[in-house]
Amino acid sequence: MTRIGTRWVVLGWTLAAIFGTVAGAAVAWQISGSARGLKGIGPAPWYTAPNLGDASTDALTRAVVSRTGIWALPPSEVVYFVADEDEAGQPLRQNCVYELVGNVDPPARWWSVSLYRDNFWIDNPDDRYSFSKTSVSRSSDGRWRVRVAAARQAGNWLPMGDRPGAFSLSVRLYQPDPSVVAEPTAVPLPSLKRLSCV
Amino acid sequence: MRLTLVITGAVAAVLVGLGAGWVSAMPVIPYVATDRLWNRFISRGSQINVLSPTIVRDARRNSVPRDNADTLTRSAIIDLADGPQVFEVQVPTAAEYWSVSLFAHNTDTFFLANDARTGPGSFRLLIRRPGQSASEEKFDAVAISPTRKAFLIIRAVMTDRNDPAAVARLDAQVKLARLDPVAAAANRLPAASSQDDAASAP
Numbered sequence: 001m002t003r004i005g006t007r008w009v010v011l012g013w014t015l016a017a018i019f020g021t022v023a024g025a026a027v028a029w030q031i032s033g034s035a036r037g038l039k040g041i042g043p044a045p046w047y048t049a050p051n052l053g054d055a056s057t058d059a060l061t062r063a064v065v066s067r068t069g070i071w072a073l074p075p076s077e078v079v080y081f082v083a084d085e086d087e088a089g090q091p092l093r094q095n096c097v098y099e100l101v102g103n104v105d106p107p108a109r110w111w112s113v114s115l116y117r118d119n120f121w122i123d124n125p126d127d128r129y130s131f132s133k134t135s136v137s138r139s140s141d142g143r144w145r146v147r148v149a150a151a152r153q154a155g156n157w158l159p160m161g162d163r164p165g166a167f168s169l170s171v172r173l174y175q176p177d178p179s180v181v182a183e184p185t186a187v188p189l190p191s192l193k194r195l196s197c198v
Numbered sequence: 199m200r201l202t203l204v205i206t207g208a209v210a211a212v213l214v215g216l217g218a219g220w221v222s223a224m225p226v227i228p229y230v231a232t233d234r235l236w237n238r239f240i241s242r243g244s245q246i247n248v249l250s251p252t253i254v255r256d257a258r259r260n261s262v263p264r265d266n267a268d269t270l271t272r273s274a275i276i277d278l279a280d281g282p283q284v285f286e287v288q289v290p291t292a293a294e295y296w297s298v299s300l301f302a303h304n305t306d307t308f309f310l311a312n313d314a315r316t317g318p319g320s321f322r323l324l325i326r327r328p329g330q331s332a333s334e335e336k337f338d339a340v341a342i343s344p345t346r347k348a349f350l351i352i353r354a355v356m357t358d359r360n361d362p363a364a365v366a367r368l369d370a371q372v373k374l375a376r377l378d379p380v381a382a383a384a385n386r387l388p389a390a391s392s393q394d395d396a397a398s399a400p
Contacts, residue, residue, distance in 0.1 A: 014211070029227065
């Protein structure tokens with residue numbers, strides 16, 4: 001049986017522990033850089049992480065929010081829903097056309113829906129990154145449709161830009177009704193359907 | 199020492215290290231994320247304890263992840279090392295929503311007031327650290343920062359960021375805010391003027 005000096009063993013274990021510590025910190029940094037680490041609850045494909053933006057939430061959520069949505073407000077003030085997949089569970093892709101349809105306004109003082117690629121706005125000639133309760137064009141019955149696509153669309157158009165990436169939509173509900181926080185799965189959020197892909 | 203014991207010990211050391219690295223990194227990450235953005239703001243001209251000007255931000259000059267494109271935003275990196283600061287504002291009436299919020303260095307929200315709470319008109323906020331003294335009766339609210347450095351954000355939601363006239367109306371109101379050391383603010387009427395400094399906005 002091979003025998004190794006105790007001094008070398010301790011040194012090796014120490015180096016292994018140091019390596020592990022650095023690796024653990026690196027993994028923490030890597031994971032905290034993606035909002036996909038924040039799975040929560042909501043009416044699919046939308047989800048919100050409980051207590052997002054609240055100091056009482058867990059360390060991982062706080063770290064993720066600090067890197068992917070820093071200075072978020074607590075749920076009593078704003079509830080943030082995210083969708084990175086369409087209703088069929090497919091990731092949002094730059095070569096597809098999607099349609100958001102809102103039949104009723106969510107119960108909040110003000111709302112918006114924004115599009116991000118890799119957590120940032122997508123540069124476009126219209127400087128259009130979102131539509132809101134007060135900026136979206138509606139039909140006569142109050143309903144609204146927004147097309148999410150790379151190519152220009154008639155009506156409300158959220159441009160996806162000319163590069164692929166990790167796309168996500170975010171619905172913000174400012175000063176939400178208490179029912180939003182109490183029962184996020186019951187919030188009437190827009191449907192999100194994929195219409196076509198090229 | 200037996201080789202199997204040595205290898206088992208090394209694996210255990212790596213695993214313990216992984217856990218320790220994860221646990222110790224998590225609370226540090228919000229500080230790092232905050233410092234990275236603050237340093238970027240400062241490199242673009244932001245100054246400590248000075249409110250940034252209002253600008254309609256776009257994708258070409260935005261460094262805040264998952265930012266809200268519908269807000270006219272002003273902000274300030276606050277350092278309370280030399281004493282309390284006073285934030286004074288005429289609360290806008292042209293905003294779909296307005297709030298002032300304060301975040302600690304580790305991103306914790308430690309103060310929030312919106313226009314539904316303040317109502318229209320002037321609003322004076324004293325920002326201080328625990329143990330810092332200041333006469334508090336002149337203020338509508340007092341925010342006690344758990345960290346020496348903090349971040350103040352004014353969020354004013356625009357009706358439509360692509361409507362220049364509406365944005366201009368709101369912009370004129372959002373400008374009526376200032377941030378001063380408590381001594382400088384003591385003898386001035388509340389929110390009497392604007393302080394639209396030349397520093398770059400985040």
